[in-house]
Amino acid sequence: MFKKLTIKMKAKFSSLETTLKSIIFALIPLMTFFLIMSDRKPYNSLAFILYGIETLLILFFIIKYHKFVFDVFSLLLGFFVLAVLISQLTNFTLIDFPRTILLLSIFGIIFYQFLITLNEEEKHNVYKLIILGGIFFAIYFIIYYFDDVIHLRFNERLGGDFSDQNDLAKNLATFVILSEIFIIKVKGKNKIIYIISTFLFLVLMLLTGSISNLLVLIVLSAALLFYMTKGKQRIFVTIAIFAMFLLFIVSLQLPFMSYFRTRLINMYNLVFSESGKIDHSFLERTHLAMYGLRLFISKPIFGYGYNQVQFYTMGKDAFSHNNFIELLASFGILGFAAFEILLLYPIIKNWKKQKKELAVFSLLYIFVFQIFLIVFRKKIEYFLIPLAFSLIDYPIYKCYTLSFKNKKIYFSKKNYSEPLLSE
Amino acid sequence: MKNKRFFLGLMFVVNSLLSILGISFSYLYGASKSSTTAYAALMSLDAKVKSQENTNFLHGSLSYSPSPGSVKEYNKLLDLQKKTKGKYRYYNSFLVSSNEDGFINYDVDYGTTNEVYAKTNLLQVSTFYDFHFMESLGLPLFRFDDAPIKITAKNGADLGAYISASQAKEIVNNDVRFAEYESLEEAFQKLLIDDTFTFTASSREYKNNTDITFSVNGIYLDNAHSYMFNDYQKKVQTKIYGDYSKSFEFWFKDSVITFSYDIFSKGSTYVFDIRKNYGNLDQFFNSVIGYDYAMTGLNISLYNEQGLIYEETDVLNSMSNEYHTSGNIIFLFLAFSSFFALIFSFQYFYEKMTPFIKIAYILLPFAIFSFGQIIFNLLMVFKIERYILYQFFNSIGNLIFLIAFLVSIFNVFIWSNYV
Numbered sequence: 001m002f003k004k005l006t007i008k009m010k011a012k013f014s015s016l017e018t019t020l021k022s023i024i025f026a027l028i029p030l031m032t033f034f035l036i037m038s039d040r041k042p043y044n045s046l047a048f049i050l051y052g053i054e055t056l057l058i059l060f061f062i063i064k065y066h067k068f069v070f071d072v073f074s075l076l077l078g079f080f081v082l083a084v085l086i087s088q089l090t091n092f093t094l095i096d097f098p099r100t101i102l103l104l105s106i107f108g109i110i111f112y113q114f115l116i117t118l119n120e121e122e123k124h125n126v127y128k129l130i131i132l133g134g135i136f137f138a139i140y141f142i143i144y145y146f147d148d149v150i151h152l153r154f155n156e157r158l159g160g161d162f163s164d165q166n167d168l169a170k171n172l173a174t175f176v177i178l179s180e181i182f183i184i185k186v187k188g189k190n191k192i193i194y195i196i197s198t199f200l201f202l203v204l205m206l207l208t209g210s211i212s213n214l215l216v217l218i219v220l221s222a223a224l225l226f227y228m229t230k231g232k233q234r235i236f237v238t239i240a241i242f243a244m245f246l247l248f249i250v251s252l253q254l255p256f257m258s259y260f261r262t263r264l265i266n267m268y269n270l271v272f273s274e275s276g277k278i279d280h281s282f283l284e285r286t287h288l289a290m291y292g293l294r295l296f297i298s299k300p301i302f303g304y305g306y307n308q309v310q311f312y313t314m315g316k317d318a319f320s321h322n323n324f325i326e327l328l329a330s331f332g333i334l335g336f337a338a339f340e341i342l343l344l345y346p347i348i349k350n351w352k353k354q355k356k357e358l359a360v361f362s363l364l365y366i367f368v369f370q371i372f373l374i375v376f377r378k379k380i381e382y383f384l385i386p387l388a389f390s391l392i393d394y395p396i397y398k399c400y401t402l403s404f405k406n407k408k409i410y411f412s413k414k415n416y417s418e419p420l421l422s423e
Numbered sequence: 424m425k426n427k428r429f430f431l432g433l434m435f436v437v438n439s440l441l442s443i444l445g446i447s448f449s450y451l452y453g454a455s456k457s458s459t460t461a462y463a464a465l466m467s468l469d470a471k472v473k474s475q476e477n478t479n480f481l482h483g484s485l486s487y488s489p490s491p492g493s494v495k496e497y498n499k500l501l502d503l504q505k506k507t508k509g510k511y512r513y514y515n516s517f518l519v520s521s522n523e524d525g526f527i528n529y530d531v532d533y534g535t536t537n538e539v540y541a542k543t544n545l546l547q548v549s550t551f552y553d554f555h556f557m558e559s560l561g562l563p564l565f566r567f568d569d570a571p572i573k574i575t576a577k578n579g580a581d582l583g584a585y586i587s588a589s590q591a592k593e594i595v596n597n598d599v600r601f602a603e604y605e606s607l608e609e610a611f612q613k614l615l616i617d618d619t620f621t622f623t624a625s626s627r628e629y630k631n632n633t634d635i636t637f638s639v640n641g642i643y644l645d646n647a648h649s650y651m652f653n654d655y656q657k658k659v660q661t662k663i664y665g666d667y668s669k670s671f672e673f674w675f676k677d678s679v680i681t682f683s684y685d686i687f688s689k690g691s692t693y694v695f696d697i698r699k700n701y702g703n704l705d706q707f708f709n710s711v712i713g714y715d716y717a718m719t720g721l722n723i724s725l726y727n728e729q730g731l732i733y734e735e736t737d738v739l740n741s742m743s744n745e746y747h748t749s750g751n752i753i754f755l756f757l758a759f760s761s762f763f764a765l766i767f768s769f770q771y772f773y774e775k776m777t778p779f780i781k782i783a784y785i786l787l788p789f790a791i792f793s794f795g796q797i798i799f800n801l802l803m804v805f806k807i808e809r810y811i812l813y814q815f816f817n818s819i820g821n822l823i824f825l826i827a828f829l830v831s832i833f834n835v836f837i838w839s840n841y842v
Contacts, residue, residue, distance in 0.1 A: 090800040298466065298818040300825060301796040 032133025071399035115390035155259035157209035169210035212372035292320030303332035323370035346388035359388035442788035448758035453819030456750035463813035
């Protein structure tokens with residue numbers, strides 16, 4: 001066992017290229033760990049440093065051994081940044097240009113350069129490493145909130161020290177989806193690792209008390225099972241989903257689940273019943289969304305610019321809590337279309353293709369979750385979107401490449417039948 | 424060939440003409456609605472505030488009748504706020520903060536002049552029980568249709584004080600002044616009958632708020648905790664903001680007293696800071712002006728940092744007297760006719776179009792609309808009379824255009840696929 005590992009390690013560090021590649025890979029779980037908490041000090045500084053190191057390493061790796069490739073991903077991401085820029089320009093607030101989006105886009109494009117040099121298996125390994133980062137975080141979370149976790153205090157809404165609870169839950173729910181896919185795909189003993197991690201992420205997600213994530217996760221998990229099965233299997237899956245749903249309803253009756261029970265009942269009351277308590281979070285979100293829509297309608301093409309919605313939301317300093325509306329109000333139709341195409345393009349291209357479930361469902365989760373929270377400036381999206389793009393099989397791969405030879409820069413347009421691996 | 428070009432030219436002339444007509448009529452319809460006027464004035468006001476270098480100060484005073492000389496009082500408050508300006512990024516409406524002798528005091532004063540005060544109905548008291556720590560006695564500061572608004576962590580903070588019900592009950596029971604009343608609600612009604620209502624939260628220690636006390640008109644209410652001061656909140660808010668006192672400000676930053684039906688029916692003056700409280704003002708106009716009582720004698724004064732009155736003040740004041748939501752219907756009819764003709768023209772020209780021309784034909788109205796928006800944005804920056812701009816490029820007009828544009832795309836889709 002140890003010998004095998006040494007041989008493997010030796011092979012990985014035999015040349016500069018493989019060494020670099022291994023380091024870039026090794027940083028991914030760490031980055032995942034810190035990106036979850038990048039809203040809070042001091043984690044944000046560490047996340048920033050890690051992103052910087054990874055970007056520089058990839059830059060070096062690409063310049064030395066590969067080419068820069070500008071294709072549909074760079075184009076669409078470029079459109080989004082351009083839409084944001086136009087919006088800031090038309091509002092004469094260029095000075096408030098969102099640097100986060102710019103930096104994340106640059107990281108996304110550079111990370112993508114690395115991803116397209118990988119083969120299919122290695123790309124899947126990137127997803128596995130993201131899950132590993134999630135597991136690191138889960139362990140840290142449990143240690144940090146040990147007392148609350150073992151008592152299953154759902155109503156405490158844990159995780160506020162790391163990030164906004166809903167945001168945190170979104171990351172955890174994404175890990176749940178990824179692990180679920182691996183449970184179905186992976187064979188043998190390794191399945192157990194993913195089963196345990198799914199369970200772990202799920203419990204932590206519930207501990208954050210995020211109802212929105214719970215709802216989206218239930219819907220998408222059911223959709224995932226449907227998506228990945230065929231024929232007779234589907235009948236069993238339908239029965240299983242129904243049974244799980246019943247089990248969920250029953251589990252809501254347990255004492256420690258009272259928080260979820262109350263909130264779900266209140267939500268029901270808000271929509272269908274005239275009496276009883278209502279869910280104010282839900283109501284508040286609707287109000288915020290209405291404000292955002294009004295802003296969009298008063299400046300539909302260019303919007304009000306980055307971070308402006310909060311000034312209009314009844315003095316609450318709150319964002320519209322809906323990515324569709326936040327994009328419409330901030331960057332107008334242009335920014336909205338650019339970002340949604342960025343999300344939908346890889347989903348459509350990878351839809352129903354073999355071994356592409358990871359790309360489809362990780363982005364589908366983000367797409368659906370837009371109803372509940374802002375996602376366009378969060379770090380995990382700029383991880384998952386390039387990954388999903390890199391998994392697309394292009395029949396003819398059109399792109400511009402930038403290469404360095406004899407100390408000269410070459411910029412050329414090329415068509416490949418296969419993505420750049422052999423080059 | 425020549426004929427074809429002529430036909431193509433004609434198509435685009437018709438398209439541009441109908442688009443321009445449709446968009447113009449939509450805007451005219453919007454401009455003829457007086458609710459649009461209010462919205463335009465508010466947006467314009469907001470644009471002005473944002474373009475100021477120091478955006479911390481934009482003060483408004485809302486008064487009903489009679490005019491009690493609010494400017495004098497306003498200056499007093501302004502002085503006080505200037506003193507503490509360095510400490511806070513923004514201020515609460517109605518929240519005057521001071522930092523004297525090591526005390527951090529947050530006093531919420533309703534009724535700043537000695538002429539007319541909101542009296543008996545200023546505060547409606549309702550008890551509202553919710554799960555966990557949200558059992559509380561709230562002091563909602565406004566009502567719709569006589570129904571007290573339910574208080575929650577979020578809107579409760581907007582509305583004002585938050586006091587533990589069990590604590591309050593105890594206090595009420597122990598206070599001789601409440602002996603004659605049966606219910607808690609009545610007791611508090613009595614409590615609040617005094618001319619001035621002052622809610623105070625003060626703390627000796629700035630960083631470690633172990634010593635917060637609440638009082639209404641100097642009567643001690645609760646020093647255990649209320650929702651926003653429970654341990655959990657303290658822990659989280661301190662982690663997030665690094666300073667517990669900010670969480671107080673966070674929860675309290677907008678008391679929405681401007682909505683109060685009773686305030687305006689009784690006649691009062693309030694001084695407030697509307698920076699970051701645009702939404703309050705907006706809601707105020709949407710919710711209050713429609714009522715009859717606000718139509719006569721409502722006086723709104725909005726000041727900039729120098730204490731000078733804004734031009735929007737006049738617009739809002741005159742508007743409150745002639746408030747109506749229906750616009751000139753003929754413009755709406757003309758706008759829809761133009762858009763209908765535009766949509767119909769696609770079907771007429773359809774067979775003579777190449778795919779490229781089809782796309783150009785569909786997008787031309789959108790391009791014209793975008794061009795208008797660019798002009799609007801540019802004028803916004805260089806023109807001073809933003810109000811007029813917001814009134815002309817109004818959101819009703821935009822909405823009508825967007826609907827028409829969506830319908831036209833739908834029409835193209837149907838026509839291309841099914842006809």
